Amino acid sequence: MAERDGLAVETVPTLGRLARWLLLRPISLHHHLKANGIDPEAAGWRLWREGGPGRVYLLRMLLLLTIGMPGLVGGVGLLLALVGVDIDIGEMALGVAWGVAGGVAGGVAWGVAGGVAGGVAIIISYLRLPLYLFEWPWQLLSFGLQRHGGAVTLGWSPVLHHELSYLPLPALTAHILDTATRDPELARRALDACAVAPGQRRAGRRALVELRVRELNALLEARAFDDLAELRGDWLPDSDSADATLAALRETARQLRAAALTRLHGQRAQRLAAAEGQLRAVANGLLDQSGLESGPYRALVERWIAFVKHWHAETEAEGAHELPNPFRAGQPLDPQFGQELFRGRDILVSHLEAILGDASSAASIALIGPRRCGKTSLLKMLPIKLPDITTVFFDLQDHPVETPGALVAALVKTAREQARRDQRLMLPELPAGAPLEALREWLDRLEHLQGEARVLICLDEFERLETLFPNDQHALRQFMGLVRATIQHRRRVRILVSGAAPFDELGELWDDHFINLREIAIGHLAHDDVIELLTRPTADFPPEVMPAAVAEAVWCRTLGQPYLVQLYGQLILMRLNRLERRRAEVADCAAVEPEVLGQGAAYFRYIVGKANIPAAGLEYLVALAAGEAPDPGLLDRRLRRRLRRRCLITDDGGLGIPVLAAYLRRED
Secondary structure: OOEEOOEEOOOOOOHHHHHHHHHHOHHHHHHHHHHOOOOOOOOHHHHHHHOHHHHHHHHHHHHHHHHHHHHHHHHHHHHHHHOOOOOOHHHHHHHHHHHHHHHHHHHHHOOOOOOHHHHHHHHHHHHHHHHHHHHHHHHHHHHHHHHHHOOOOHHHOHHHOOOOOOOOOOOHHHHHHHHHOOOHHHHHHHHHHHHHOHHHHHHHHHHHHHHHHHHHHHHHHOOOHHHHHOOOOOOOOOHHHOOHHHHHHHHHHHHHHHHHHOOOHHHHHHHHHHHHHHHHHHHHHHHOOOOOOHHHHHHHHHHHHHHHHHHHHHHHHHOOOOOOOOOOOOOOOOOOOOHHHOOOOHHHHHHHHHHHOOOOOOOOEEEEOOOOOOHHHHHHHHHHHOOOEEEEEEEOOOOOOOOHHHHHHHHHHHHHHHHHHHHOOOOOOOOOOOHHHHHHHHHHHHHOOOOOOEEEEEEEOHHHHHHHOOOOHHHHHHHHHHHHHHHHHOOOEEEEEEEOOOHHHOOHHHHHHOOOOEEEEOOOOOHHHHHHHHHOOOOOOOOOOOOHHHHHHHHHHHOOOHHHHHHHHHHHHHHHHHHOOOOOOHHHHHHOHHHHHHHOHHHHHHHHHOOOOOHHHHHHHHHHHOOOOOOHHHOOHHHHHHHHHOOOEOOOOOEOOOHHHHHHHHHO
16 A cells, blocks of 8 residues: 555544554644544534545544443553553543443534544543653654764654644754755655654754754855845745744845945945844844843854954955945945935926825836936935835846746745845735736735735836737736736835837737836936036045046936946046055046946947837937038938937937947947
8 A cells, every 4th residue: 555644544543553553643644634634523413424534534443442442441551551660550440430321422523623522532641641751761762873873864853743742852953954864855754753742843843943044154164145135045934934033034145245246345345234233233232132042143153243244354455555446337226325426306206296195196116317327326216215115126136937827926026025025014915816917906906905005016028018928918918907906096006117119119918007107218328417426425435536527428428328427437446546646637538438338338239129119210329420421311200300309319319429430339
């Protein structure tokens, strides 16, 4: 007969096996009976009337209660008396009689689980305590054999065979930890068993905490920050079930990952200082805790603090003689590190605040602008600009999902994580069911959250939505209809979509479904904002480093394109540090331009190849790059508007990004 999880796969266990499971594995027995269509909680008369396996189960339980268990208890009692244990035979007999009588009556009236099985439980309770006399030395023996003999013996541990052991087994935590490196699957089975057995839960928790602490330290030493940021590991929980300490360490790991990715000492030092601050906050929070996890967690956090402090000191030493380089080319600005660099958007932010801050309005927004113009940075700043709204930022480009179901699951997971992190707000879980129906119900639950909570869902790079429904236009229309219904009818849930292409360029489907969105355009920075940003990016930036003439030269090459302004500023400061100079010159702008073209190649390639520019438009840009003066009046009106929307040409028909000419000439 086949075995599954240690239980024979048969509808009703044989009498002997039923007795053994009742004694040692009653929880698994319960699940086994349920899986085979037998309700162990049903009344005895109902099981008898239904016949079949249920009647067989009832009869075997009655046999165990009336014959098997009294005989077993009597035999054990006699054996204990023969070895000199003082046994009150009269009291034991009275208990057995009471269990039999009560069990039969209750089983008929209220249910087998509450009656017959209850009577059996009363009787076999006499047997559980004596079992510990055998389990205690057996556990010690099996652990000793593994520790000193080398063979893995955790499979012999009573915890894997007795689900209701109420007294703790010795050395069980050490046994699991010793096994985890050699047979992780067996250790995982033991941890699951500990979670069931009342007397072993503490040992299991201690082992699991220690395994997690070891793994977190190992990943830190290996600088596996990607795994730490997602809590990926053999023993780590998923993000939704992580406790407060692990969730905080995950956020710290994201700071460390960012620190590892930057080549700029100043920005790395900023990230490491922030990480250390987060860790000290966690350490302070653990001081008031006295739970089982608090001690190992305190040691873990102290080790992380020491790691970060050492790395921070190394970074400070390496960059001690360098100019600070606060510019962040290619990285969206965020409230923690980029707030000072967030310039020139005051009017736009005020407009957004007026629309989204009005609780009585149901208005939603489309933020439209060319690539690398600061849309994502603006969205990331919204939580501090709109503190009364729970802002959920979901970038379709950063979530490479391929199906509607994966999209919905990722969206809800991200929303719940961000709301819990930023607002201490627990959003509802995704209901079961088809993806789009589940999303509809989830949005309805958001609409009816307790209190005055409002939620803003920001979908960045919304044009990618269509790629998630490549062969299912019906599902795409369903999703778009759900977005439209949210825009029109929900007041406490708002939608903000951002992308590069206006809806009238995307086709009828988009224009129809997003007809009630308020479109807001975002483009290049103004001249004065660029000069101020370059000459004084932060309050403590030395004012003599970047003269106004250098900032003017950068403006002339970028006309305020935000990504390129940041890139020029970053590369000029890197050049000064490399040459050990303290003041930039106009010639430095031209000197770093080859690096601008190289590092910005992906951006320039997008403009030329993927920005949905017709051939006539590209020909016009190439002519401008070659120094010609083509008549802008010859451009089709719609084409001219498309180029203007993307900030590729100015109002008078000139190049909207002058340095693009150098890229086009190089490629040509």
